[in-house]
Amino acid sequence: MSTALSPRDGAGVRRGAGLPKWSLWAVAAGSVVVAVGIGLVAGLTSHVQWGLIAALLFVLGTYVVATRVEGRRQAKDRVATALVWVAFLLALIPLVSLVWTTVSRGVKVLDGYFLSHSMGLVADSEPGGGIYHAILGSLEQVGLATAIGAPIGVLTAIYLVEYGRGRLALAVTFFVDVMTGIPSIVAGLFILSLMLILDLQPFGFAGSLALAILMMPVVVRSTEEMLKLVPNELREASLALGIPKWRTILKVVLPTSLGGITTGVMLAVARIAGETAPVLLLVFGNPFINANPFEGAQASLPLYIYQQYAQSAGAGAAYDRAWAASLTLIAFVMILNLVARGIARWKAPKTGR
Template identity: 60%
Template structure:
């Protein structure tokens, strides 16, 4: 004897809507944002407020208040709190993006008009602040050589220190090393320049050179490389290490063949962050490289120039020709750092351990 089963109830779209509760339409954030901007502009015109930054902040605050109020009325207090947190995150992201975009637009608009072939192939030899010519060829050579030398010293050393702290470091020695790495992380760049100036240039008498500037950059690069590499090595699963040990592979070989390749993309990213930081440092090279308008391809002998030092010297001149050269050099420096980061991303992606 069989029993009849009741048919399953059909859940319609209206029933699902009732289960979820009422939600704001998708166009609500755009409408509220437009209304907030309009209201902020009205405040700008009818009040003595004359700062664009204040207008942006007022529009952001009005947007947060309006979205929270609308969500509370329509969706309820619980979902309103969730929407408030989400809106706050997106608003903070947009506010943080505004200065970056403003800087890029300003540098591109003021620096692009001076970029030409002569600017890349000529130095500042026999060029005064009032002259329209001149270029950054000598500064590019100095920046590339100094950063390459600093990276060749700081990257292997920092990576070895990170490997020791993660794989071998135990007890008081590792704590002391970690402490000094933390101290170097917050070290002002001018202190690194003063240290190399007093020890390498004055005490040992080697004089100003590109290598002296590279030594100052090494002091600034090491803590960034150590900390970024250390965090990436910690993210490697212990199962990979244990698998290598189970196969009878030595620890150093497991680290070299398994751990480091697994963490390589993150390590490369950290290295590029360190390179990007030292590429724009002015104080260390000002104290150790000293600067020159001539082309000097030997970083171990004589004064040398660099892009940050070139920007500093040209921006300090009152003539418009010099200021234009400073903006153009700043744009070139940004392009070089972006290209380095792009190359690092491509390298890390192609060498990712499968």
């Protein structure tokens, strides 16, 4: 005679039982309420401490509730998911705080006049002035750095993936890894030493050279990974038709990975757009408009932010201009990332029916 299975397992948990979707939200809300109560009773004034207590209570509460209803195995999975969400929120809070602070303080003087005028004869302590000269300098310096660093980085990645064998490839890979960790000030000092040898005065193109040095290893690494994602079957099919390898790379490999390569280049541009140390050493800054990057000192957005904040003492017109320039720089980097995502989606391989 067969025995009927019990609807509950050995731990007293009902088989097939599951938490409703709203239960974790209820646990999160309860954790926040309890954390606020603990913070008020204990006299904790920092909201960060309240948030950490709420996160700890949320993880513990999720484990207790899931264990009672679903069992320990499912409870461990719930706890892992809860930890992922907590880590995500902890990473998101500084970003949201940074953007909120920059926007709230940067919109005070950010207008058409601010974007279309330079500092000119405006003193740092006086209101007025703008960042047109800094925007122009940043666009020229970053553009020249991209024109130098992107082709060299892409060609280096093509060599490492398609041709690289032996000691030379190992040496190139080693130096790319070393260059990835080079501080920006070191790249600036390298170009500065060349300027001193050649007896050159500060000019915008010198900053572009330092930014290109910082950009190249990022482009090499991102392009290398994109080229490795191209299936070898495509290369073999092209070579089997008698097409030379260089033409296979040009007509098959690069078009297939063009979206990822473009994204990597745009991210490298966004990485160098905010560099201050090389520009401070090599370009010096200029309150007037200088559209020639090959002659004379030139401004840039990161350097403008640094100089304005250094002269502001934490308040005044220069302080507001520094925050407005910071907001402009963030918008510039955001636009670059959006353009990179758009190009990557546009150039992504499309599967036909």
